């Protein structure tokens with residue numbers, strides 16, 4: 001049974017040329033919205049054939065490839081190696097630009113607890129808690145992210161059917177409840193380094209992410225930020 005989300009509408013859209021640190025360049029169409037339930041300044045970033053002229057319901061072919069990406073200032077902007085967000089985002093942009101679709105840039109830093117609280121949680125992780133235990137110790141839920149605005153944005157773009165680029169089953173489950181048909185769940189890359197190994201292990205163990213990480217102690221895992229090639233399983 002799907003919930004009905006309040007309607008939102010496209011407020012503006014404009015072309016923005018992108019160039020990433022590794023030199024990869026593409027052009028995006030960036031969308032802003034009116035009517036998002038939480039009042040956040042979330043963006044939809046159209047890539048590939050979705051970077052062209054926008055006409056609602058104008059694409060009748062395969063569903064767009066969509067990645068809901070939660071803002072991570074430390075990972076996305078500063079290149080922090082405590083998580084894999086920056087690598088996930090650039091990988092997703094390339095994948096979506098090839099397939100045609102949208103990266104939804106959602107302003108819910110630190111799994112929804114905010115930037116300062118996330119940095120407080122990092123301090124607790126340095127004392128031995130994992131990423132979920134640290135959120136709980138600070139009085140937050142393990143994961144406070146809500147994808148209602150993401151569903152509103154997709155529906156405002158005329159996209160009620162999407163292929164979802166994620167390893168996180170909660171994103172697909174929430175979007176389905178919110179009235180978006182997820183036709184396929186496409187796994188994302190695993191970006192493993194010595195600095196984020198404990199974080200990724202906690203995501204796989206506690207968040208039920210479909211990360212097929214190498215067995216054994218983390219110290220034996222490959223490092224140097226090497227991107228494992230499709231070591232995933234579909235769920």
Ligand SMILES: [Zn+2]
Nearest residue numbers: 072075083085
């Ligand atoms: Zn991050």
